[in-house]
Amino acid sequence: MRTLTRTLVGATAVAGIVVGSLAGASSGFAATEAATKPATTPAASAEAVSPLAVDNHGLSTGEARNVQCWLMDDWGYPGPLNGQLDTESWKAMQRFLQANWGYPGPINGIPGVGTDRALLLFLTADYGYPGPIDGIWGPRATVSFKKFAAWCARSC
Template structure:
């Protein structure tokens, strides 16, 4: 019985150590080191889709302001005003950013570096963004995005 107990104890210790390493690795991840988030309905692999809401720090109310602007301002948003910025919201954002802010990528709803860089150019144009145009949605980008979304409240 002692050999089985020792083997079971070693197994439990090993599993616990692996779980601890995994949790520690996730806890150390930052926005800058995380992979870009794919938009809702974006094909990940054959037969698999990932549905994501990417609000980049906006509250539900702020995201609703942005959706109202995208819907009522002529940027082609036809979805619900629900405060969840999914692929359809981001496609409308990309259409907006293609009009004067250097977005040249596909209108695909994926919030990747190209979308974020164009968003940073927009936010630097009167919404308080002073950082680099680096395609990383860090704290400065998110703070300016909140200012931008709040400025759209009149569209609702």
């Protein structure tokens, strides 16, 4: 009985390995065939792709809208006033930071370390951010950014 059980378990294991190998082989062949065929048209051109992410840096929609009003009035933000700090909002913010707070990077609408460093410098000078000026956004930076957003409400 014991020998029969071992034989049955062994045969089941071998059958499982064989079936798994065949299943893996078929998907492997399909992937290889697809990879060797040239693409007829690209999915999208590099020029057509732009960042669409929203990064409110901890602001509520209403607070972000206040900032957008100020950016629209003074820094060329084209709208809409929707409370979503998107690419166009950050481009306007980068223009402000470049003109006044030493932002050295491109006007690309992506709030990276350089954008955050210049924004932190501004918030330190005028809105009570206690530092450090390291380009890393944290809760204390958000508190100061909220103070700035409250000041921006005058523009709406």
